[in-house]
Amino acid sequence: AQSVTQPDIHITVSEGASLELRCNYSYGATPYLFWYVQSPGQGLQLLLKYFSGDTLVQGIKGFEAEFKRSQSSFNLRKPSVHWSDAAEYFCAVGAGYSGGGADGLTFGKGTHLIIQP
Amino acid sequence: EAQVTQNPRYLITVTGKKLTVTCSQNMNHEYMSWYRQDPGLGLRQIYYSMNVEVTDKGDVPEGYKVSRKEKRNFPLILESPSPNQTSLYFCASSIAVGELFFGEGSRLTVL
Numbered sequence: 001a002q003s004v005t006q007p008d009i010h011i012t013v014s015e016g017a018s019l020e021l022r023c024n025y026s027y028g029a030t031p032y033l034f035w036y037v038q039s040p041g042q043g044l045q046l047l048l049k050y051f052s053g054d055t056l057v058q059g060i061k062g063f064e065a066e067f068k069r070s071q072s073s074f075n076l077r078k079p080s081v082h083w084s085d086a087a088e089y090f091c092a093v094g095a096g097y098s099g100g101g102a103d104g105l106t107f108g109k110g111t112h113l114i115i116q117p
Numbered sequence: 118e119a120q121v122t123q124n125p126r127y128l129i130t131v132t133g134k135k136l137t138v139t140c141s142q143n144m145n146h147e148y149m150s151w152y153r154q155d156p157g158l159g160l161r162q163i164y165y166s167m168n169v170e171v172t173d174k175g176d177v178p179e180g181y182k183v184s185r186k187e188k189r190n191f192p193l194i195l196e197s198p199s200p201n202q203t204s205l206y207f208c209a210s211s212i213a214v215g216e217l218f219f220g221e222g223s224r225l226t227v228l
Contacts, residue, residue, distance in 0.1 A: 032215050034215050034216075036217075041221075041222075042221055042222075043121070043207055043209075043219030043220050043221045043222055044160075044207070044209075044217070044219045045219070046216055046217065049215060049216065090159065090160065092215065094215040105162075105215050105217070107159045107160040107161075108159060109157065109158065109159035110159055
């Protein structure tokens, strides 16, 4: 069964500093990988996705993520965070519709990002 | 504007009183899902629907029912709510693998 681990429950970063959020997955084949962001009181919004090809993917709001098959990782990065980036971030792995479920996604438990002034 | 709309956004109810949380999407998506979000547990899928009249259980379906009579609507029904169903519920729709559009959530408290 697929699984996702986000090792950091909370991360605190100073505004303007760089950010890296970790995500490790377990999946038997080439995975579909996603990062979602949840701002306070809101639903989740898709930041970026990886299906195949270039292992460095760009997303919205200046985020990027790198797929490393050898490490089973899909870490999210941003060179300079803004106070508005404070949110909960979820990594997800999917099998596609053939894997069961309308979206076939398994979510990590999330990383809460705190931005210090 | 493309959106997934859930109602109610907030609800306090009592054990055993049937309730329905509605979900509607205006993007003509075939696929819709319900999730619950609990502290420390992340998001867990309750039910999903691949198309009209096609629904199936997710990871935590106990105590819930769904129906999909129209493409745009996917209500979540709690026939006899219990306190362990106190949670934040999200409806989502998608047209492509994993690219979910989420509603803003419905916070349910069962006393």
